[in-house]
Amino acid sequence: MTADASTPGGESPAALLTAASTGRRRRRPLIAAALAAVLAGAGTGAFLLYDPPSLNPEPAVTAQLPPATAKVVRGDLVGEVRATGQVRFSGDRPVKNQLKGVITWVPTRNTGVGRGEKLYAVDDRPVVLLRGTLPAWREFAPGMADGRDVLALEQNLAALGYTGFTVDEEYSEKTAAAVKRWQQALGVPGSGKIELGRVVFVSGPVRVGKAVARPGDPAEPGTEVLRITGATQQVPVEVPVVEGDVAVKGAEVTIVLPDGGKTPGRITAVGANRLDKDGKSVVPVTVRLSDPDGLENVQNTDVVVVLKRTEAKDVLSVPVTALLPADKGGYAVLVAQGRKVRLTPVKTGAFADGRAEISGPGIAEGTRVGVPKL
Incomplete structure (x- = not known):
């Protein structure tokens, strides 16, 4: 009964x-x-x-x-406190070409590009992704003035296995010799020089969000070729200030996907209080997906973030x-x-x-x- x-x-x-x-x-x-x-x-x-x-x-x-x-x-x-947001890849930014010629290859959407890999191609020669925070702004060649860009290039060469030089800010003949070996491995003439635009420095692995240019388009300096993002998927949400005690950096959360499935996440950033579009006080929170494998196609999709308190x-x-x-x-x-x-x-x-x-x-x-x- x-x-x-x-x-x-x-x-x-x-x-x-x-x-x-x-x-x-x-x-x-x-x-x-x-x-x-x-x-x-x-x-x-x-x-x-x-x-x-x-x-x-x-x-x-x-x-x-x-x-x-x-x-x-x-x-x-x-x-529980529930907040709705969209899954986005971090760090959306454009990639602008610095070479003159013809675009001959671009990657497909969602392609991951790592250090030393081809980002796109001009005149059937690769534009290569390297790690660094300082944008490439000049040609690399023996006799150039010392600088932080040289240091970043040498750090990348060493990480890719091309050594035999001192990693510093000087572009020496030994640096040029390592560059020649690297160029030959890429299938391009080993000149020991790198023209401006043949390498692109970014701070970490990237994902191709969109190819703006197409093969056959003219490559002009300053023309946008791709839009790239970081490889990290995250969800920005807003939590009412009255519930703000659940917004703790490092706290684990649950993300409910559109199909009802669930995936874990973690709060990676908590911003300062602000007013939302309706004039209500909220706390901005950024949640990173802890297990993003297989979820590349949910970008810009609404999900529910479940934050919990005991x-x-x-x-x-x-x-x-x-x-x-x-x-x-x-x-x-x-x-x-x-x-x-x-x-x-x-x-x-x-x-x-x-x-x-x-x-x-x-x-x-x-x-x-x-x-x-x-």
Whole structure:
């Protein structure tokens, strides 16, 4: 005659509290409103069917069973804050050509490009991606003035296995010899010189977001050829300031994908409070996907980021629909004991995810309490 309701469903009356009851400062008016809604709706009819006894003067016992029961559970009460954002690759930026000639090859969308690999081609010769933060701004050749760009080039040559020179800011003859070996491996004449535009420095691995130019297009200095991004997928979201305590750098989150699937993430940045487009105070949060494999095609797709907070640790709790208003204020639950039910006053604590922390006489882990039949 009982139905286990220890885990309320998404459309149950308990769902009325799921989002709203996460804030501790708001829990009292919210639980009262939610209980009123529960008792005014389908749940009321279920409870009224067996007319719970009065709490005065002593908790009463009745043989009339509730329509369903749920177990008192011990564990942490964890609240949720949900925010919607779009999956984006980090660091979107254009790649502009510095050579004069004809575009002969461009990569396809979502292609990953690493150090020493071809980014695109002009006149059937590769433009190569290298690691560095200083943009290439001049030709590399023996006799050039020392500089940080030379240091970055030599660091890349050494990382690619072309050595035999001192890694410093001087473009020596030994540097030129290493460049010749590298050029030959790329299939281009080994001149020992690198014309401006044949290498592009970026700070890390990149992904091709879009090819702007096509093979056969003229290559002119300053012309945009590609749009690239970082290889990291992230979701920027905004969390209401009143829920801002969940916005903690390094905290783990869950990302709900459009197909209902879930993937883990981690908060990598928390910005300063600001006003959103509706004039509400929010906290900007950046979430990085922890396991992005196979999710390249969800870029610019809306997802839900679930941020969690622990409201109470190692407590006894019941579905919020188990709470009944007591005659003299506060709350009570119907404790099912075999074929009898005892209406017992309880003290409430934290509320989270449609559950309420309770304590009181006869309340223990595994105790069954009455709930509406859903």
